[in-house]
Amino acid sequence: MSASVQNELIQITKTLRDNGVESANTDARLLMAHVLGIEKARLTLHVHDEMTEEQAFLVNQLALDRSDRIPMSHILGYREFYGRRFTVTSAVLDPRPETETLIVEALSKPFSEVLDLGTGSGAIAVTLLAERPNATGFATDLSPGALEVAQQNAEKHDVLARLHFEESNWFSAVGGTFDLIVSNPPYIALVEMPSLAPELSYEPRIALTDEADGLTAYRKIAAGAPEHLNPNGWLMVEIGWQQGPDVAALFNDAGLQNVAVKPDLDGRDRVVVGQLG
Template sequence: MNDARTGSQVLAAAVQHLTKAGVPDAARDARKLFAYASGADAGRLTLILPEPVSAEVMTRFDHLIARRSRFEPVSHLIGSRAFYGRDFEVTKDVLDPRPETETLIDVALRDPFARVLDLGTGSGCILITLLAENPGAVGVGADVSPKALAVALRNAQRNHVDDRATFVQSDWMAGIRRPFDLIVANPPYIAADEMAGLSRDVREWEPRLALTDEADGLSAYRTIIAQAQHVLEPEGRLIFEIGSTQGKAVAELMRQGGLAHVFVIPDLDGRDRVVTGKTRRS
C-alpha cells in the first residue's frame, strides 16, 4: 500500500476486506484496530483520518486486519477488553468478558458481602470488579487453568485489588474450605451439541474448557451446587450466569440442592441471564 494514503482511505479498504471475509461489524472492528495500530484514542480517531498513514502504522494495521479476517477476536488483537468500566487483559487462555455478565455483577452488588469466591475465574473480571466496587471485601478466584490464573493475577494488579484477591488452582471447590458469604460463577454452559452453532470468533479462538462441559451444559451447575453447601455461610448467596434457555433448569437444580429464595433474573435484553439463591439459616 502507498504511504501517502490517508487514514480514511486505508480504513475504507480494511472495512471492505473484512466484509468480504464475512466478519460481522467490519466497520466497528476496523476503526478499533486502526486506532490501536495508530496509538490514537478511539474517541479522537476522526481527527487523524484525513492525515497520511506512516509505513510503520500501515504495517501494524495490515497485520491486525489479516488476523481479524481469520476471525481472531479484537480483544485478542489489542490485548484487552472493557468490562464494567474497567480494562482487562485478555488472551487466548481466558474467556472474553461479555456485556451480559455485567448483569451478574449488578445482582451481586444488591446485597452486602465480605468474602467472595469466584469459580472458574478466567480473566478474573467478575472477582476483580466485585472487589473494586466493594472496597471492604476480600475474595478468592479459583480456576483449573494455571495460565488463566496468571492472567487473573495481572488483571488484579492492573485494577489495584491484588492486595485483597487470592488466586488458587482448583477444580471448582475441590481444594477450598474457608467460608464465604458470596459465591459467583460463570461456568461452561454451552451443551456439546450447541458448539457448532457458535460464532467463529468464539468457537475457534476462545478456550473450549470455558465454553462447554462436553455434555448437556448443566454439569458445572450440579457440581457447584453440591459443593457450595459446605463452603457457603448460612444465608450466603450463590449466583450463576446461565445460558438464556437454562433459567428454569438451573433454578430447579438450586431448589433440589436445598437453596432458598431462588430467582431467575433477565439481562438488559430481557433474556434469562442470572440465577441466584441462598443457603438456609442454620
C-alpha cells in the first residue's frame, strides 16, 4: 500500500526525533528530497504525491541510518560548502560551515599561488581556485583516499587543471613558495575526543585529533611556513575556538607579522592569520 510524501515525512521526522537527532525536521526533509530526486526547496510542491513502496522503504532505511548518527553527508554523498556541492565519503572530514570563515579571510587577500595542507575533501583549495580563476594551487594530504575524493571535487568544479595534488606529511613533499598557505588541520585534543558528537565517530580520526594536545599540526605548520611563503604572503589556519592565543603565539614565534585571530559568524575564534614580512 502506497503512502503520501507528507505521511512518510511525518513518520521519518518522528523516527529521527525519537532517536535524539536535534536537526530532525531539516534532516527528514533532506532525506525525502534525496529519495524523490528533487531539491529540498521544491518538497512542498510534492507533499500530496504518492510514494512507491520502494521509495517509502528507502527513506525509512535512511532515517534509521541517520538515527544511528551516520552523518548526513555520508548518507547523501555530498555536503554544500560556500555555494558548491562537494562529494564526501568516510575518507574525508565533512566540510563545515565554520570553515567558510577561512575562505572569506583568504579571499580578502591577493594571491596567485595557494598551498592547502591536509586538503581532505579539497573543499578549501577547490573553492579558492573556483573563486579566483587565474590562481593555481598545490594540495597535500597524508591519506590517498582523501586525495582521491579531493581530485573528484576538483574535476567536478573545473579546477583540476590548476590544482596539483601530492601525498605529503605537511611540508615534507612541498617545494617552492606561495602567496597563501591555508590549512584546517586536526585540532581536537585527545582528552576532548570522548565528548564529541557521535557523528564524528564516522569521520577519519586522523583528521580530527593529533592524539595529543591539539596543537601538534600548528607547531609544524607555523615552523615550516616562512620558507614556503613569498614575501608578504599569508598563512591562515582554522582553529578550535579556545586555541586562538596558543596558535597566535606560534605564529609570532615563527616570525610572522600582522598576526590576528578572526571570529566566525557565531563570534567564536575560528581562524588565525599571519604574514611574512
